[in-house]
Amino acid sequence: MTVFLKAGGNLRAMIKPDVDHYTRKLEIEGGKSIGEILEHISLNPAYVALMYVDGAMKDLSYKPADGETITLQPPVSGG
Amino acid sequence: MPISRFETERYQRQLMVDGWDQERLKRARVLVAGAGGLGGLSATYLAEAGVGYLRICDSDKVELSNLNRQILYTAPDIGKPKAMLAAKRLYAQNPEIEIDAVQDTLTETNAGELAAGCDLIVDGLDNHAGRLVLNKASFDLNIPYIYGAINEWLGQLSFFNPPKTACLACLMPGDLNAPERTPVFGALAAVVGSLQATMALKYLMTGEIPDANVLLIFRADTMAFEKVTFERRPGCEVCGKAAPSGTRR
Numbered sequence: 001m002t003v004f005l006k007a008g009g010n011l012r013a014m015i016k017p018d019v020d021h022y023t024r025k026l027e028i029e030g031g032k033s034i035g036e037i038l039e040h041i042s043l044n045p046a047y048v049a050l051m052y053v054d055g056a057m058k059d060l061s062y063k064p065a066d067g068e069t070i071t072l073q074p075p076v077s078g079g
Numbered sequence: 080m081p082i083s084r085f086e087t088e089r090y091q092r093q094l095m096v097d098g099w100d101q102e103r104l105k106r107a108r109v110l111v112a113g114a115g116g117l118g119g120l121s122a123t124y125l126a127e128a129g130v131g132y133l134r135i136c137d138s139d140k141v142e143l144s145n146l147n148r149q150i151l152y153t154a155p156d157i158g159k160p161k162a163m164l165a166a167k168r169l170y171a172q173n174p175e176i177e178i179d180a181v182q183d184t185l186t187e188t189n190a191g192e193l194a195a196g197c198d199l200i201v202d203g204l205d206n207h208a209g210r211l212v213l214n215k216a217s218f219d220l221n222i223p224y225i226y227g228a229i230n231e232w233l234g235q236l237s238f239f240n241p242p243k244t245a246c247l248a249c250l251m252p253g254d255l256n257a258p259e260r261t262p263v264f265g266a267l268a269a270v271v272g273s274l275q276a277t278m279a280l281k282y283l284m285t286g287e288i289p290d291a292n293v294l295l296i297f298r299a300d301t302m303a304f305e306k307v308t309f310e311r312r313p314g315c316e317v318c319g320k321a322a323p324s325g326t327r328r
Contacts, residue, residue: 008298009231049255050294050307057250057294057309073296076230078261079117079205079268 001030001066003037009074014043023069034070035060049075080105080131086175090129100284101129107283108132110197110222112185112213114165115139116148116263117227118203120272121279123151125201126169128280132177133169136193137161137203138184148265185209190216200224201279203272207255214239214247218317223282227275231262232300234271237293238278241311241318244291249312249319267299 005015005024015024028037038045038060050073051058064070082101087094090101107130111122114137122135141149141156141164151168152161166180181193185204194200194216202225204210210226217224223240226247239246274297278289296305313319 008233008300046256049251052307055305055307057307073233073235074230075207075255075257075261076228076233076235077205077207077210077255077257078229078263079113079115079203079227 002027003064003067004069005037005041005072006069007072007074009076011043011047011072011074014047015041015072030066031063033061033063034058037064037070047074048072082129083175086129089173089175093128098284103284104129104280105131107199108134108197109199109201109279109283110134110136110194111201111203112136112193112209113203113205114149114151114161115145115203115205116265116268117205117229117272117275118201119149119151119165120269121201121203121227121276122165122169123172124273124276125279126173126176126178128276129173129176130280130283132179132197133166134179134181134193134197135162135165135169136181136183136185137165138182148263148268150265150269185212187212187215191219194220194222197222199279199283201275202226202228205261206259207251207257210247211252215317218246223288225275225278225282227271229261229263229267229271230257232267232298234267234297234299236271236275236278236295238282238289238291240288243288245309245311246315246318248317249315250294250309252312252316267297270297270299 003026006022007015017024019025052071111118114135139161141152151165160182162180162182166178170178190212227236281289294307
C-alpha cells in the first residue's frame, strides 16, 4: 500500500522528500505501524516530537491506512 | 472594578468589540513566563488591552542576537536585565495597569510561587524543559496555561487546563532532543505571541476554554494553519495522577 510522510524543520531532509519539498511517498506492506515505517526509512523516532494523521494526534503504534499522510513534527521549542 | 473615564477613552476602540469585558480584564492577573520573542509580544498586547496585573519573569539579559525578534528591547539595552526593561516599557505603554518584574530563572522550586495568585499563565519560554516545569505548576495550582513555541518556519500553541483538557506532558512528556539554540525569526514569534495573547484575552473575558485539546500549528513557509486534536493521556505523570483533594475546580 501507499503512505505519505510529510515533515518540516530539520526532519524534512531526514525523510528524503520525493513528491514535493515536504513529502515522501512510500510503498509498504499493509499493517505496518508508524514506528515500523520510521525504522524502514532508518529514521530515529527520537527526532520526532509529534505525529498526526488527518488532523488527529497519533503515536508510533498507529497503523496507517492506504493513502494516508503521516505528518511528522520536529521539536518546536524556541521562543 | 469599574473603569475610569480616562480608561474608557484609552480602550474606546476595543470596547466596541462584541463581547468585550474591560472590567473583567482589569481584574485579571497573568504570569508571563519569559520576556523574549513570544513573551515580549504577548505581554505587550496584554498590557495594551488593559489586563490589570502582569507578572513578567525572565532571568536573562538582553543580547545582540535577541534583537531580531524581541520587540521590547533596543541596541542600547544590551547587557541589561530583560524583566526590568520589559516592565518599564510595558508600563510606559499602559500606566493604568500594575506590572511586577521578576528577574529569576523558572525552576521546579519557584514555579508555584511565581504563578500563585494569577488567573492564567502565558508561556514565553525558549525551551521545553522549562515549559514542562510551567505545565506542572499550572496543574498543581489549577491555573490555565497557554503554551506556545516556535522553530524555523513552525509555530504552535495550545491551551491546557486539566482535567478539562489534556496537559503539555500528555502531549510531549520528555526531552525533545532540541538544540539549545533553535532557528527563530521575529515575524513568526509575533504571530504565535499574538495568537497566545488573543487566546488569553478571550479566556480572561469569558472564562471559556478556547479550542480544548487542539494544537494549533502555523506553517509559515506555506502560510498554512492546521488544527490537530489530541486527548488526555491516562498514564500522564502530571495530570494522570489523582489530584490533591480540594484543589480542582
